[in-house]
Amino acid sequence: MMDQDELKKLQVHKSVDARGTACPGPLLAAKKAMGEINPGEVLEILSSDQGTKRDVPKWAQKKGHEYLGTVEESGYFTIYMKKR
């Protein structure tokens, strides 16, 4: 896991703004986006859905991707993952 400063400095290859969509929107968005990047690249998901905060990191780990951490913003949060 990276700390907040390291996360904010990451080079992100794909960013998906899933704010406003309810569960399971951000999870499906994460799956789709992960299919569009290459191994070793970083995906960020912006979400305001509380369920997503646990769901997406657990999904990433289950699928073998690297969950890097989550940054809290005002009214939403950003989840960082590296594709395996």
Add this chain to the structure above:
Amino acid sequence: MEHKRMTIALFSGSLDKLTAAGIILSGAVADDYDVEIYVLLQGARAFMKDIAENTDELELAENQKLKGQFLESLEKLQVKPWLEFFREAKEMANVKVYICGLAGKVWGGEKLEDFVDLADDIVGIGECITSMEESDIHLFI
């Protein structure tokens, strides 16, 4: 990699249970499950072309008086109509929707064309049992 399998026997034709089924289906698809959905009695009616997207034709499973609130909340929360969960899942993964032949007939749906375009085929209960038997997870909704 061999995918895990989920089978859903979808009896309900109510807006709330169809929405729940759609969300469970989405979760399964995100987790790389192959999913077979066997649409039984009330469900088969809900999957008919003239009914699926008409919320006046479908009720809630419980607490009818909450239907207005339910539909308003879904819209405010930007939750898709139930059928869209099934559509998106089919676009993303190996998801099959089978209509029970008897159920279709009960509501006047004799042919595949009587149902929404998401329906893959009309089948009998034997296939449903075999699918459940072979699945990692099976649900009755």
